[in-house]
Amino acid sequence: MLSHKAKYALKALLYLAEQDENHISRTVEIAEGANIPKKFLEQILLDLKRGRFVSSKQGKFGGYYLIKSKNDITLAEIHRLFDGAIALLPCASLNFYEPCSDCKTESECSLRHGLMLIRDKTLKAMEGITIASLVKK
Secondary structure, rough: OOOHHHHHHHHHHHOOOOOOOOOOOOHHHHHHHHHHHHHHHHHHHHHHHHHHHHHHOOOOOEEEEEEOOOOOHHHHHHHHHOOOOOOOOOOOOOOOOOOOOOOOOHHHOOOHHHHHHHHHHHHHHHHOOEEEOOOOO
């Protein structure tokens, strides 16, 4: 399951994606518009900024805006940023791989092979879902 943080990040990105291209959204505006608790949103926006999905402008008319195209931001990227691996076990992970300490031989582990199939199908689905595809028309 997605963490609350990842869910709120997706909601914030959806809100920003629904705005006019040059619109800069204040934190309070995003919080109210996307129904996200403001105290969580501030940290989430900083994480999205570090991940190079959004940027910010300081000052009276400051706020946040997308710097990565809504067509290029995938559910997989946001999941990895906030929740880590998509795989169910570290030994089946592409980006967060760790060997299992209780496996005799990884190459013959039936569980690992099954979980890698699940990872591949989940990853393909998550990479096919972009913020643009979720924006309400």
